Amino acid sequence: xxxxxxxxxxxxxxxxxxxxxxxxxxxxxxxxxxxxxxxxxxxxxxxxxxxxxxxxxxxxxxxxxxxxxxxxxxxxxxxxxxxxxxxxxxxxxxxxxxxxxxxxxxxxxxxxxxxxxxxxxxxxxxxxxxxxxxxxxxxxxxxxxxxxxxxxxxxxxxxxxxxxxxxxxxxxxxxxxxxxxxxxxxxxxxxxxxxxxxxxxxxxxxxxxxxxxxxxxxxxxxxxxxxxxxxxxxxxxxxxxxxxxxxxxxxxxxxxxxxxxxxxxxxxxxxxxxxxxxxxxxxxx
Amino acid sequence: xxxxxxxxxxxxxxxxxxxxxxxxxxxxxxxxxxxxxxxxxxxxxxxxxxxxxxxxxxxxxxxxxxxxxxxxxxxxxxxxxxxxxxxxxxxxxxxxxxxxxxxxxxxxxxxxxxxxxxxxxxxxxxxxxxxxxxxxxxxxxxxxxxxxxxxxxxxxxxxxxxxxxxxxxxxxxxxxxxxxxxxxxxxxxxxxxxxxxxxxxxxxxxxxxxxxxxxxxxxxxxxxxxxxxxxxxxxxxxxxxxxxxxxxxxxxxx
Ligand SMILES: Nc1ncnc2c1ncn2[C@@H]1O[C@H](COP(=O)(O)OP(=O)(O)OP(=O)(O)O)[C@@H](O)[C@H]1O
Ligand SMILES: [Mg+2]
Numbered sequence: 001x002x003x004x005x006x007x008x009x010x011x012x013x014x015x016x017x018x019x020x021x022x023x024x025x026x027x028x029x030x031x032x033x034x035x036x037x038x039x040x041x042x043x044x045x046x047x048x049x050x051x052x053x054x055x056x057x058x059x060x061x062x063x064x065x066x067x068x069x070x071x072x073x074x075x076x077x078x079x080x081x082x083x084x085x086x087x088x089x090x091x092x093x094x095x096x097x098x099x100x101x102x103x104x105x106x107x108x109x110x111x112x113x114x115x116x117x118x119x120x121x122x123x124x125x126x127x128x129x130x131x132x133x134x135x136x137x138x139x140x141x142x143x144x145x146x147x148x149x150x151x152x153x154x155x156x157x158x159x160x161x162x163x164x165x166x167x168x169x170x171x172x173x174x175x176x177x178x179x180x181x182x183x184x185x186x187x188x189x190x191x192x193x194x195x196x197x198x199x200x201x202x203x204x205x206x207x208x209x210x211x212x213x214x215x216x217x218x219x220x221x222x223x224x225x226x227x228x229x230x231x232x233x234x235x236x237x238x239x240x241x242x243x244x245x246x247x248x249x250x251x252x253x254x255x256x257x258x259x260x261x262x263x264x265x266x267x268x269x270x271x272x273x274x275x276x277x278x279x280x281x282x283x284x285x
Numbered sequence: 286x287x288x289x290x291x292x293x294x295x296x297x298x299x300x301x302x303x304x305x306x307x308x309x310x311x312x313x314x315x316x317x318x319x320x321x322x323x324x325x326x327x328x329x330x331x332x333x334x335x336x337x338x339x340x341x342x343x344x345x346x347x348x349x350x351x352x353x354x355x356x357x358x359x360x361x362x363x364x365x366x367x368x369x370x371x372x373x374x375x376x377x378x379x380x381x382x383x384x385x386x387x388x389x390x391x392x393x394x395x396x397x398x399x400x401x402x403x404x405x406x407x408x409x410x411x412x413x414x415x416x417x418x419x420x421x422x423x424x425x426x427x428x429x430x431x432x433x434x435x436x437x438x439x440x441x442x443x444x445x446x447x448x449x450x451x452x453x454x455x456x457x458x459x460x461x462x463x464x465x466x467x468x469x470x471x472x473x474x475x476x477x478x479x480x481x482x483x484x485x486x487x488x489x490x491x492x493x494x495x496x497x498x499x500x501x502x503x504x505x506x507x508x509x510x511x512x513x514x515x516x517x518x519x520x521x522x523x524x525x526x527x528x529x530x531x532x533x534x535x536x537x538x539x
Contacts, residue, residue, distance in 0.1 A: 097346065164383075167386070170379070170384070170445070172368075173341060173377040173449070175370070175371075175372040175399065176396075180399045188386075189385075
C-alpha cells in the first residue's frame with residue numbers, strides 16, 4: 001500500500017467515525033424530543049399556562065413558574081449585562097496588557113467553568129444570609145448574575161477584539177478621546193457580537209435549577225411574584241418537582257413544562273443567531 | 286527658501302521600538318503652507334516619523350520617543366499637552382484606508398460631532414464641503430447613507446481624506462494616501478494637495494518619485510532611520526548632496 005492510499009483510507013475512516021459520533025448525539029436528542037413532545041404536547045393549553053400549581057395534577061399549571069422564569073431573566077439581564085459589559089470593556093480597552101491582566105483573563109475564563117451549584121452556595125451565603133435578602137427573586141437573580149458574568153465578560157472581550165485596531169486609530173486621529181472612541185466606534189461595531197453572547201448566557205441561566213434550589217427557591221409558590229423581594233419558583237424547579245412525584249399525571253405535566261422551557265431557550269438562541277447574521281451582513285471588514 | 290513661518294519642527298528626535306532604534310537624531314523644519322514629501326526605502330522609518338507628529342505612536346507598546354516636536358513653536362510632547370486637542374490640529378490619513386463601519390455621512394461628520402457640533406444643517410454642509418474637497422462628492426452624493434465599507438478601496442481612501450479635512454486641521458499628515466488609488470483618483474488627490482496647500486501644511490509619505498516631484502515643495506530622504514537630506518524638491522531630484530540620495534532617486538536601490 002502506498003503512503004497516499006493509506007492516508008486516504010485514514011481520511012475516510014475518520015469521516016465515517018465523525019458521522020457516527022454526530023449521529024449518536026442527534027439520535028439521543030431526537031429521542032428525547034419525540035418522547036417529550038408525545039407525552040406533553042397534548043397537555044399544553046391556555047389553562048395550563050395560566051393556572052397556579054395545585055396538589056391535583058390535572059388542575060395544576062405553570063403560571064407561577066414561567067412568571068418566575070421571566071422575572072429572573074429580566075432581573076439577571078439588568079444586573080449582569082451592565083456589569084459584565086463594563087468589565088469586558090475595561091479589561092479589553094483600558095488595561096495595559098500586563099502579567100496581571102493575563103492572569104485575570106485566565107481566571108475569568110476558569111470561572112465560566114465553575115459548577116453552577118457552587119454559585120448557588122455563594123449566593124446563599126452572601127445574598128440570602130449576609131445581605132438579608134432572603135430567598136427572593138433578587139437573591140436568585142444576583143446568584144445567576146454571578147453565574148453568567150464570566151460568560152458575558154468573555155464574549156464582550158471577544159467581540160471587542162474582533163474590531164480592527166485601525167478603527168480605533170482612525171477615531172483617535174480625528175481627536176476623539178478614549179471614551180468617545182470606545183462608545184461611538186468600538187462598542188457599536190462590537191454590538192452584534194456582544195448581544196449574541198449575552199443572549200446565549202441568558203439561555204444558560206434560564207435552564208438552571210441547582211443554584212436556585214440552593215438559594216431557596218420554592219417548589220410550591222401559590223402566587224405570581226409581584227416584586228423582586230417576593231419568593232419564587234422557576235420552570236426548571238417546577239419540572240424537577242413534578243418529575244419526582246410518583247403519579248404519572250405529574251410526569252405529563254413535567255413534559256409539558258419542559259416543552260415550554262425548550263421553547264424559551266430556542267427563542268433566545270434564535271434571537272441570538274438572527275442578530276449575529278444581521279450584524280455580519282452589515283459589517284464586513 | 287521663502288520667509289514663511291516654521292509650522293512644524295523636529296528637534297533631535299530619537300525613537301525606539303523596544304531596543305530597536307527606529308529614528309536616529311532627526312532634525313527638520315517645515316514651513317507653513319508647504320508640502321513636504323518623505324521618501325526612502327521601505328522600513329526606513331517614514332511612517333514612524335510621520336506618526337510622531339500626531340503622537341499616534343503613543344499606542345504602540347514599548348515605543349519611546351526622545352526629543353521635541355514643535356508645532357507653532359510649542360512642544361507637543363510636553364507634559365501638559367492633551368493629545369486629542371493636538372489631533373484636532375494635526376490630521377492624518379493612513380496608509381490603508383480605514384473607514385468606520387458606519388455610513389459615508391457618519392464617517393465625514395464624526396470628527397465634528399465629537400467636538401460637540403450638532404446642528405444638522407451645519408453638519409450636512411460641512412460634509413458636502415469636505416467630500417467636494419476630497420473629490421468624492423459626485424460619486425457618493427446620492428447615497429450618503431450607504432455603508433462606507435461598501436465603497437471601493439480608492440473611494441474609501443478619499444473618504445478618509447474627507448473625514449480628516451472636515452475638522453479643518455492646520456497640518457495634514459498623509460501616509461502614502463494614493464497607494465491604493467487608480468491613476469485618475471491619484472491625479473485628483475494630487476490636485477487636491479495643490480489646493481489644500483493654500484490653507485494647510487502638508488506632509489506626505491510616498492514611494493512614487495514622480496508624485497513627490499509633482500506635489501511637494503521640499504523633500505526629505507530617509508535611510509535606515511536617519512534623515513539623510515532635506516531640501517527643495519527640485520534640488521533633491523537634480524542635485525542631491527548625498528550619494529545615498531542620488532542612488533535612491535535614480536533607482537539604484539530601494
Ligand atoms: N509596531 C512596530 N513594532 C516594532 N517595530 C516596528 C513597528 N513598526 C515599525 N517597526 C520597524 O520600524 C522600522 C520603520 O518602520 P516604518 O513603518 O516607519 O517604515 P516605512 O519607512 O514607513 O516603510 P514602508 O515604506 O514600507 O511603509 C522598520 O524596520 C519596522 O520593522
Ligand atoms: Mg510606511
